Amino acid sequence: xxxxxxxxxxxxxxxxxxxxxxxxxxxxxxxxxxxxxxxxxxxxxxxxxxxxxxxxxxxxxxxxxxxxxxxxxxxxxxxxxxxxxxxxxxxxxxxxxxxxxxxxxxxxxxxxxxxxxxxxxxxxxxxxxxxxxxxxxxxxxxxxxxxxxxxxxxxxxxxxxxxxxxxxxxxxxxxxxxxxxxxxxxxxxxxxxxxxxxxxxxxxxxxxxxxxxxxxxxxxxxxxxxxxxxxxxxxxxxxxxxxxxxxxxxxxxxxxxxxxxxxxxxxxxxxxxxxxxxxxxxxxxxxxxxxxxxxxxxxxxxxxxxxxxxxxxxxxxxxxxxxxxxxxxxxxxxxxxxxxxxxx
Ligand SMILES: [Zn+2]
Numbered sequence: 005x006x007x008x009x010x011x012x013x014x015x016x017x018x019x020x021x022x023x024x025x026x027x028x029x030x031x032x033x034x035x036x037x038x039x040x041x042x043x044x045x046x047x048x049x050x051x052x053x054x055x056x057x058x059x060x061x062x063x064x065x066x067x068x069x070x071x072x073x074x075x076x077x078x079x080x081x082x083x084x085x086x087x088x089x090x091x092x093x094x095x096x097x098x099x100x101x102x103x104x105x106x107x108x109x110x111x112x113x114x115x116x117x118x119x120x121x122x123x124x125x126x127x128x129x130x131x132x133x134x135x136x137x138x139x140x141x142x143x144x145x146x147x148x149x150x151x152x153x154x155x156x157x158x159x160x161x162x163x164x165x166x167x168x169x170x171x172x173x174x175x176x177x178x179x180x181x182x183x184x185x186x187x188x189x190x191x192x193x194x195x196x197x198x199x200x201x202x203x204x205x206x207x208x209x210x211x212x213x214x215x216x217x218x219x220x221x222x223x224x225x226x227x228x229x230x231x232x233x234x235x236x237x238x239x240x241x242x243x244x245x246x247x248x249x250x251x252x253x254x255x256x257x258x259x260x261x262x263x264x265x266x267x268x269x270x271x272x273x274x275x276x277x278x279x280x281x282x283x284x285x286x287x288x289x290x291x292x293x294x295x296x297x298x299x300x301x302x303x304x305x306x307x308x309x310x311x312x313x314x315x316x317x318x319x320x321x322x323x324x325x326x327x328x329x330x331x332x333x334x335x336x337x338x339x340x341x342x343x344x345x346x347x348x
Pocket of ligand 1: 044
């Protein structure tokens with residue numbers, strides 16, 4: 005048996021036959037990028053290939069001089085005899101799974117993915133393969149997402165409640181992806197929606213890429229006291245401790261993230277409320293996604309790696325850890341929560 009079609013090197017996941025990397029963490033001659041989040045796309049590669057819907061966003065993040073080609077979902081390119089195609093991952097606009105085929109052997113690299121519908125990007129598509137490299141951000145039975153309509157209803161209730169007390173709503177969300185998904189799902193008739201300039205920058209790229217998002221203003225453009233008492237402001241998490249806006253009056257804070265299902269989620273992020281809206285698949289969705297590929301060999305990366313490998317093995321898969329410098333350690337799910345799950 006020859007060397008594997010894809011292998012981990014010091015610079016990232018590499019296809020020697022095809023001469024390309026997938027989401028390398030060092031600059032490469034040719035980099036295929038699943039999506040433009042900072043832990044998947046780094047500057048400095050000579051040539052990039054990404055799904056066309058995400059090209060403008062990647063260009064913005066990699067710099068105007070970066071050479072980036074866009075590939076339509078499902079279209080195949082031949083790279084030194086290796087067939088490569090990109091398929092929707094449903095994570096953010098233009099996020100893709102990378103399908104790599106050589107001599108009837110097929111690998112799929114998931115990147116980050118979610119299966120819940122998202123009005124701002126193409127829906128996740130299962131792709132048949134022999135080897136599937138899956139993320140495992142929320143691959144612990146604790147993580148189970150409620151229907152997103154319920155989560156949006158909770159956000160709207162929080163918004164209305166704050167309006168009754170003349171409080172502005174600060175809703176923290178990742179500026180690329182989550183903020184736009186929120187914008188698309190919010191009921192804008194409830195009150196004015198403002199975006200932090202970092203979020204607004206991404207909103208503009210989404211609109212340029214053809215995603216219809218409602219017009220928003222930045223708080224810097226001027227807010228009246230009456231607007232403030234009814235407003236919802238989308239801010240990046242990095243601005244959580246920025247009290248600049250707070251001097252304008254009363255406010256309540258919340259964070260939209262899958263981590264908010266952990267009992268100390270909101271306290272850890274120092275916010276009043278947490279809303280469990282994630283751009284990743286939950287535990288059961290990951291299991292279903294793995295099954296849908298038909299793959300026997302599963303490489304698990306980024307998240308609850310050991311837990312998911314053990315679980316997949318118990319289900320009869322040939323599962324292995326695929327640990328990279330980007331993996332980190334996931335938060336421990338408290339034992340009280342684990343106990344509760346055991347008795348459910
Ligand atoms: Zn991501």
